[in-house]
Amino acid sequence: MREKKILLFFIIPKNHPADNIAGTIRKTRSDTISKERSKPLHIVSCSFGKDSLATILLALEHGEPLDEAVYCEVMFDKTVSGEVPEHRDFIYHTAIPKLEGMGVKVRVLCAEKTYVDLFTGMVTRGPKKGMLRAFPICGKCYVQRDCKIRPFLQYQRTLPPDTVQYIGIAHDERERLLRLTGQQVSLLEKYHFTEEDAKQLCRKAGLLSPVYEFTDRGGCWFCPNGKKKELRHLYDHHPDLWARMLELQALPGKVSEKFNRTESFSDIDERFRMEDAQKSPCEKAA
Numbered sequence: 001m002r003e004k005k006i007l008l009f010f011i012i013p014k015n016h017p018a019d020n021i022a023g024t025i026r027k028t029r030s031d032t033i034s035k036e037r038s039k040p041l042h043i044v045s046c047s048f049g050k051d052s053l054a055t056i057l058l059a060l061e062h063g064e065p066l067d068e069a070v071y072c073e074v075m076f077d078k079t080v081s082g083e084v085p086e087h088r089d090f091i092y093h094t095a096i097p098k099l100e101g102m103g104v105k106v107r108v109l110c111a112e113k114t115y116v117d118l119f120t121g122m123v124t125r126g127p128k129k130g131m132l133r134a135f136p137i138c139g140k141c142y143v144q145r146d147c148k149i150r151p152f153l154q155y156q157r158t159l160p161p162d163t164v165q166y167i168g169i170a171h172d173e174r175e176r177l178l179r180l181t182g183q184q185v186s187l188l189e190k191y192h193f194t195e196e197d198a199k200q201l202c203r204k205a206g207l208l209s210p211v212y213e214f215t216d217r218g219g220c221w222f223c224p225n226g227k228k229k230e231l232r233h234l235y236d237h238h239p240d241l242w243a244r245m246l247e248l249q250a251l252p253g254k255v256s257e258k259f260n261r262t263e264s265f266s267d268i269d270e271r272f273r274m275e276d277a278q279k280s281p282c283e284k285a286a
Contacts, residue, residue: 039065040183041159044166045152046071046106048091049218051168051188053207054198058187059166060102066166069099070155072109074147074220076244077116082147082220085238086210095207109155111147115222118142119248123255134254135265136224143220170195224260235272242269 044059046052046069059066071091074082081088096106121133136142156163162183169176169186172194177186188198202208211218214233219226221234221241235242249257249265259265 041067041163042166043067043159043163044069045168047168047218048087048095048209049168050199050202050208050212051170051195053095053168053205054193054201055166055168055187056099056104057201057205057207058191058193060104062187062191064187065164066104068105068107070107070109070152072111072148072151074143075110075114076220076222076241077114080241080244082115082143082222084211084221084234085241087218090209090211095209098205098207107155109151111151113146115143115147115220116248118146120251128255130253132251132254134248134251134256135259141224168198170198226260231268232272235269 042059042065044052044055044066046056048071052069056066056069058064076082083091099106118136119132119134123129123131123133133142136144156165164183164185167180167184167186168188169180170188171177171186171192177189180186187193193201199208199212209218215227215230219230221230221238222245223230226234245259245265246269249259257264259268263271
């Protein structure tokens, strides 16, 4: 493989945790890829999950054009990431350095608004005017819209209109593949890689996130779509983050008390406490 000079770009607001990473470069005019190119740009939307990382590995293996990987980090507040801590450590201490060594440029985007900003924002009209927006509704996540999609679209508008966007959708995700539009391409589909194939490719390359030890999906640790196993992991291993959610639950004047479709966060907390109380001494020691 031809050697390339590596540059690692970050677009981050002040006081973002990534400020502490050696080599961080703030956005300048020269950071943005020039629109005056003879060939289309090729970027990959990267969450550092198995599918997006497998897409990068396939691009490198098959000589597919790849100009940069673009990652958007959702923040809980101005200093705490929305990524599960194990996954964030993997991103900044394993994945980015490895990709850098492979010749892949990584661009990190981050919205100015955080989960807490949105949670505590006031409803400005209608019968619930003046109340806190509170927990996002499952299936209509304003956090996904404002903290992940919007920064990416803003960056995308700085790119040429013929830019090709690699999307990490596996060969066996037929319904999602049908939703690809325009310049969106799945290399996993092109090379017939299933989700399991993607996972094994990442594992072989030393690029499989540790989150797959307790979940089969990526996502923010405060996601209302989180499964019981994911919430239980947060409860057991990250009590500081769990406590932050209980603090938000306790705020008065919210549009809804529900964290997800059926329960408040306090309900989930009480359920886990009852489960722990019913464990035998051996189970508690395990």
